[in-house]
Amino acid sequence: MLSRLAESLFWLGRYIERADDTARMVDTYVHRMVEDPRNDERATCQSLLAILGVDAPSGAARLEPTLQTIVYDSENPNSIAGALSAAHDNARRSRDVISSEVWVALNATRHELPAREAEARLRGPANYLAYVRERCALLAGVADATMSHDEGWHYLVLGRTLERIDMVARLLRGRVVNERVAPDWVAFLRAAGAMEAYMRSGVEIHDAGGVAGFLLLDRNFPRSALFGLLRADECLVEISPGGQRATAGDSARHALHRARTTLEYLTSDDVNDQLSELLTMLEVTCTRVTDAVTDRYFRHDDAVSWNWEGAL
Amino acid sequence: MSLRFAPDNSGAWNEMFSASGEPRSLYGRLVSDLQEFTLADLRERADALQRTFLDRGVTFAHSGEERPFPLDLVPRIIGSLEWERLSQGVAQRVRALEAFLDDAYGEGRAFDDGVIPRALVTTSPHFLRAAFGVRAANGVRVVVSGIDLVRDETGNFRVLEDNLRTPSGVSYVIENRRAMTQHFSALFSDHRVHPVDSYPARLYGALRAAAPARVSDPTVVVLTPGVHNPAYFEHVVLARLMGVELVEGRDLLCRANRVYMRTTAGERPVHVIYRRLDDDWLDPLQCRPDSIIGVAGLVNAARAGNVTLANALGNGIADDKVVYSYVPDFIRYYLGEKPVLDNVDTWRLFEPGVVDEVAASLEEFVIKPVDGSGGKGIVIGPRASKAEIETTRRAILARPRGFIAQRPVALSTLPTLVGDEIAPRHVDLRPFAVNDGRDVWVLPGGLTRVALGEGELIVNSSRGGGSKDTWVLSDEPASFGQAHVPRSVRSSRGARLDASPRQNDEMATSGGEQ
Numbered sequence: 021m022l023s024r025l026a027e028s029l030f031w032l033g034r035y036i037e038r039a040d041d042t043a044r045m046v047d048t049y050v051h052r053m054v055e056d057p058r059n060d061e062r063a064t065c066q067s068l069l070a071i072l073g074v075d076a077p078s079g080a081a082r083l084e085p086t087l088q089t090i091v092y093d094s095e096n097p098n099s100i101a102g103a104l105s106a107a108h109d110n111a112r113r114s115r116d117v118i119s120s121e122v123w124v125a126l127n128a129t130r131h132e133l134p135a136r137e138a139e140a141r142l143r144g145p146a147n148y149l150a151y152v153r154e155r156c157a158l159l160a161g162v163a164d165a166t167m168s169h170d171e172g173w174h175y176l177v178l179g180r181t182l183e184r185i186d187m188v189a190r191l192l193r194g195r196v197v198n199e200r201v202a203p204d205w206v207a208f209l210r211a212a213g214a215m216e217a218y219m220r221s222g223v224e225i226h227d228a229g230g231v232a233g234f235l236l237l238d239r240n241f242p243r244s245a246l247f248g249l250l251r252a253d254e255c256l257v258e259i260s261p262g263g264q265r266a267t268a269g270d271s272a273r274h275a276l277h278r279a280r281t282t283l284e285y286l287t288s289d290d291v292n293d294q295l296s297e298l299l300t301m302l303e304v305t306c307t308r309v310t311d312a313v314t315d316r317y318f319r320h321d322d323a324v325s326w327n328w329e330g331a332l
Numbered sequence: 333m334s335l336r337f338a339p340d341n342s343g344a345w346n347e348m349f350s351a352s353g354e355p356r357s358l359y360g361r362l363v364s365d366l367q368e369f370t371l372a373d374l375r376e377r378a379d380a381l382q383r384t385f386l387d388r389g390v391t392f393a394h395s396g397e398e399r400p401f402p403l404d405l406v407p408r409i410i411g412s413l414e415w416e417r418l419s420q421g422v423a424q425r426v427r428a429l430e431a432f433l434d435d436a437y438g439e440g441r442a443f444d445d446g447v448i449p450r451a452l453v454t455t456s457p458h459f460l461r462a463a464f465g466v467r468a469a470n471g472v473r474v475v476v477s478g479i480d481l482v483r484d485e486t487g488n489f490r491v492l493e494d495n496l497r498t499p500s501g502v503s504y505v506i507e508n509r510r511a512m513t514q515h516f517s518a519l520f521s522d523h524r525v526h527p528v529d530s531y532p533a534r535l536y537g538a539l540r541a542a543a544p545a546r547v548s549d550p551t552v553v554v555l556t557p558g559v560h561n562p563a564y565f566e567h568v569v570l571a572r573l574m575g576v577e578l579v580e581g582r583d584l585l586c587r588a589n590r591v592y593m594r595t596t597a598g599e600r601p602v603h604v605i606y607r608r609l610d611d612d613w614l615d616p617l618q619c620r621p622d623s624i625i626g627v628a629g630l631v632n633a634a635r636a637g638n639v640t641l642a643n644a645l646g647n648g649i650a651d652d653k654v655v656y657s658y659v660p661d662f663i664r665y666y667l668g669e670k671p672v673l674d675n676v677d678t679w680r681l682f683e684p685g686v687v688d689e690v691a692a693s694l695e696e697f698v699i700k701p702v703d704g705s706g707g708k709g710i711v712i713g714p715r716a717s718k719a720e721i722e723t724t725r726r727a728i729l730a731r732p733r734g735f736i737a738q739r740p741v742a743l744s745t746l747p748t749l750v751g752d753e754i755a756p757r758h759v760d761l762r763p764f765a766v767n768d769g770r771d772v773w774v775l776p777g778g779l780t781r782v783a784l785g786e787g788e789l790i791v792n793s794s795r796g797g798g799s800k801d802t803w804v805l806s807d808e809p810a811s812f813g814q815a816h817v818p819r820s821v822r823s824s825r826g827a828r829l830d831a832s833p834r835q836n837d838e839m840a841t842s843g844g845e846q
Binding site for chain 1: 386387388389559564568571572577578579580582583593594595596597598
């Protein structure tokens, strides 16, 4: 398939996942802040901004400007509205390969969003965030059910998976960096969309190593880092012209395998002791894989400008 | 209360009602069908339709804003006999223009025989020296064309202009029909309408037929300027319906006069490019050097015969409005036939004496720049202000070659849902023709564009016009009776089904179409 389309699909997957994950996270943090007066506004805003890696807007101590930056600002691809807008942009560029239903779902979301935003400004962001999660789930479902699971599909899933790994790492990082203002483990698990799955796995709740261990190492939970690494590797195998055999020289798969191996040999004590390094490793892995895939599959020239002969 | 149609005082030919206010026989059924709805019903359907279009992204970018392309609920009907004449006329015109383009960028017989002055062609803003001698293997230069027709005050169809470069609008024909059958299926039950969805297959066939010689299984792509082009939606639809890649300039590269596209599995050769990019932007080496949406080397690859550009380079000379005035002569000269469709009466200002005559009574003419498109720069004399007349007079006197003068034609009108009434609005018709080298096929239907402002005569979508679904009947309603419609048919399982004429018709026409 065209390199440009592959790239658009990859980023389409990433941006939809980004909107989804951000919505979950903001929802939990804001919910906790409203619920529990001991959580102060300033600290909540700061940790949200830190997790998402967004520069603090002026007046960052208050919730309103923070939400403006990380939720409603459609110019910022790290905000929810911005990620959806970027997803729309990529979908538009790849409109001939994504299914019409995906396109319609995304397009309808985009047209609906301003009305939801107006409502959210009056009544708080909960409905807006729920809407975003719902639409992202719908998009994922429609894509799964109506697109061929061919090459393009694997780029979409690869993008989604890498973003998910990255977001889990960021979320945990928020906990590591600033434990005092981070929400308790229950809220935290909810932000990762992992509360119920975690409870069912039968581990003690107030154990930091347990929660982090679950989010990093669980083999069945689709939002865990290890699950993501395995899934991403499957996608890379499908994408690669050489298939399963061509690992030599495939730097994207090298990076994935290295991270996966590191995770698989961890004990739960290791998770506690090395959490910070592990998170750094995961973030670096996501960047490396993205770069390697970009280099290898998303070939393009830089824009060329022409000069008249002798007109130097 | 049944539906009322506002009276037509425009003095133009009303397509639906005769001068006495009776529905024309072609529209009889439609008028009575429509009258079963209330205005509120129609409004509601129109809104639902608008929403579908917005969600599906059936839009046209208008002054930087993406809008749904307004589709009016009242369709236009063309009878089968009239259509036969129209499509013959369109096909004849395309054949003549093919011959002219081949001649103009080749031998130049018409110049030597005095049919058209050579200087006229070489001074056309769209004349492209680089196009000389570039010829597809099957000789076709006009794979796709859109010939704009208008109906004058006496009901006679005339050609308003020829679009042989990158005519757009066919996707709206397809989408309009899809939307109308979804939202307004009741109207179709009494009419046998030709389907329009065979267009992509025809186009794909014609593009493959134009492939370079010795390529047995050519790769076809659609080349788009990108998502910011007003017609991007159409490029997507065509690529998808033909099942080919939609590429941008940066997806292609030329090496050793061959064209490749960059894919995840390496470079793949490309043989036919249906380009929706103007000549100017196509190749920075031959045309505008500042084009970053084109592909360097494309023109040479085409000249070397390794890739076919559709439509061909340099077709713009045939869109030139002075050249337009010669098309009836081309038909007689190249084909030895009598033109089926008339032009609108046109004055060539560059001919001695004409410009002074026209300048003296500008209020009686429509003045058009020869290279304008999208209704740009047109001055309608009878409606222009004094200042506009003055500016125009100076412009045409300074550069007579740059303009033509035409007799004002009151475009025919059709009742259209505007605000809270159904009122007459001016319409034109753009049939689309596809030339595969063996014959010229005209899509039964075409785009009816409607000017939504009262009395407005410029219908272009870039001026905020709307469109109507255009029905070409496969049968005149007068003869549309019991004899043609079996009261029931047996399905293959032997159950009795009530046959609607529509079902019957679809089977009949789709069988005969391909």
